[in-house]
Amino acid sequence: MKAVILVGGKGTRLRPLTLATPKPMVPLANKPFVAYVLEHLKSHGIEDIVFSMGYLPEGIKAYFGDGAAMGVNLTYVVEDSPLGTAGAVKNVEKYVRDGDFLVLNGDILTDLDVGALVAWHRERQAVGTIALTPVDDPTAYGLVRIGGEGEVLGFLEKPSWDQIDTNLINAGTYVLRSEVLEMIPAGVEYSFERGVFPRLVGKGLHGYRSDAYWLDIGTPEKYLQAHYDILERNVETSISECLDGDYVCVQGDIDLEIGAKLVPPVVIGAGTTIKAGARVGRMAVIGPGCTISSGCVVEESIVQEGVELAGDVRVRRSIIAGGARIGERTVITGGAIVGNDAAIAADNVLANKIRIYPGTEVKAGSIRF
Numbered sequence: 358m359k360a361v362i363l364v365g366g367k368g369t370r371l372r373p374l375t376l377a378t379p380k381p382m383v384p385l386a387n388k389p390f391v392a393y394v395l396e397h398l399k400s401h402g403i404e405d406i407v408f409s410m411g412y413l414p415e416g417i418k419a420y421f422g423d424g425a426a427m428g429v430n431l432t433y434v435v436e437d438s439p440l441g442t443a444g445a446v447k448n449v450e451k452y453v454r455d456g457d458f459l460v461l462n463g464d465i466l467t468d469l470d471v472g473a474l475v476a477w478h479r480e481r482q483a484v485g486t487i488a489l490t491p492v493d494d495p496t497a498y499g500l501v502r503i504g505g506e507g508e509v510l511g512f513l514e515k516p517s518w519d520q521i522d523t524n525l526i527n528a529g530t531y532v533l534r535s536e537v538l539e540m541i542p543a544g545v546e547y548s549f550e551r552g553v554f555p556r557l558v559g560k561g562l563h564g565y566r567s568d569a570y571w572l573d574i575g576t577p578e579k580y581l582q583a584h585y586d587i588l589e590r591n592v593e594t595s596i597s598e599c600l601d602g603d604y605v606c607v608q609g610d611i612d613l614e615i616g617a618k619l620v621p622p623v624v625i626g627a628g629t630t631i632k633a634g635a636r637v638g639r640m641a642v643i644g645p646g647c648t649i650s651s652g653c654v655v656e657e658s659i660v661q662e663g664v665e666l667a668g669d670v671r672v673r674r675s676i677i678a679g680g681a682r683i684g685e686r687t688v689i690t691g692g693a694i695v696g697n698d699a700a701i702a703a704d705n706v707l708a709n710k711i712r713i714y715p716g717t718e719v720k721a722g723s724i725r726f
C-alpha cells in the first residue's frame with residue numbers, strides 16, 4: 358500500500374523553530390521529526406511513500422534522498438501554492454490511483470497499529486476510514502461523531518465548545534479508496550476536513566478508534582511533551598532501544614568529565630562535552646556537538662545541535678535551537694524558546710514563553726523577566 362505524507366504547512370505555531378526549518382525537519386531527540394513517521398510506516402510494511410510538500414521542501418529532500426538509507430522508496434511533489442490537505446493529495450493522484458492508499462498528516466507522533474486500521478477499513482468495505490483518538494479538548498482538531506458500527510455520523514473541523522458531544526477526533530491518518538480522488542477538484546485549494554469528509558458522511562466513511570499513543574507536535578508545549586514521552590517511553594520509537602535499561606541514551610562518543618552528572622532519562626548527541634559540575638537531566642535532550650559548561654543545570658528541556666552554554670547557565674522547561682550561545686549565569690525557563698544561532702550574553706533571565714528570533718543578540722543583563 359502507498360502512503361502520502363502531508364508536509365506542506367508552515368508550522369506557524371512552532372515559530373521561531375520553523376522559520377528556517379520546516380516542521381517535519383525540526384529535530385525530535387536529535388532526528389528530524391518526520392523520520393519517526395517513516396520508521397513507523399516502514400515497521401508496518403509500508404515502503405512506497407510520497408511527500409506532498411510546499412514550504413521549505415529542499416531540506417527534506419536533501420536529508421532523505423530516495424529513502425534507501427531508511428529502507429523506503431520516496432517520491433517528492435512540491436506545490437506551487439498551498440492546495441489544502443485534499444488538494445495536495447489530488448496533486449499526487451498519479452502515484453496513488455490504483456486501490457486503497459494511506460494519507461498522513463506529517464506532524465503526528467503515534468504508534469497507531471496501521472495494519473489494524475487497514476483491516477477495519479477492508480472488513481467494512483469502507484470508502485474511507487479515519488483513525489480516531491480521544492483528546493481532552495477537541496476544539497483544536499476535527500471532531501468525529503460515530504455510530505455503533507463505526508460509521509461516521511458527523512465531521513466538524515475546529516468545533517466550538519457548544520458543538521462538542523464526543524472526545525473523539527480525527528487523528529490525521531486515513532485509508533482511502535481511489536474513488537475519493539474523484540471528489541476532489543484539481544488545482545484549487547480543497548481540504549479533507551471541510552470538504553471531502555463532511556460530504557462523505559453517510560456515504561461509506563468510517564472511523565477506527567484507537568487508544569495508541571498520539572500527539573500532534575504542532576505547538577511548543579506539545580513539542581516538549583513529545584520529548585518527555587519519548588524519554589519516558591510512553592511511545593515506542595527507535596530511541597526506546599537506546600534508552601533501554603538505564604534511560605541514558607548516548608548517541609556516539611561524548612566527553613563526559615569526571616564530576617559531570619547525567620540524571621535519567623536523558624539523550625545526549627555525539628561529540629557533546631559536559632564539564633565537571635554540570636548536571637543534565639532529568640528529562641533533557643542535548644544535541645550533537647554541544648558544550649555544557651561547569652555549573653550548568655539542564656532539565657525538562659531541549660538543547661539542539663552545536664549549542665554552547667557558558668558556566669552556571671540554568672535551563673528548565675525550555676527549548677534552545679541549534680547554534681545558539683548562552684552566556685554565564687543566564688536562566689532560561691518557563692517555556693522560553695531561543696532561536697537558531699541567537700547569542701544571549703551573561704546574566705539574562707528568559708522566561709514566560711519568550712521567543713527569541715534566530716540570530717538575535719541579547720546584551721548582558723538586558724532581559725530579566
Ligand code: GDD
Pocket residue numbers: 363364365366367409410411436438439440441442445461462463464465497498499500514526527528529550573575
Ligand atoms: N501539501 C500540503 N499542502 N500539506 C498541507 C497543506 C497544504 O496546503 N496544509 C496543511 N498541510 C499539512 C500540514 O503540514 C500538516 O502536516 C497537516 O497537513 C495538517 O495540517 P495542520 O495545519 O497541522 O492542521 P491541524 O493540526 O490544525 O488539524 C489537522 O490535524 C488534526 C490532528 O492533528 C486536521 O486534520 C484535524 O482534523 C485533525 O484533528
Ligand code: MG
Pocket residue numbers: 462464573575
Ligand atoms: Mg497539526
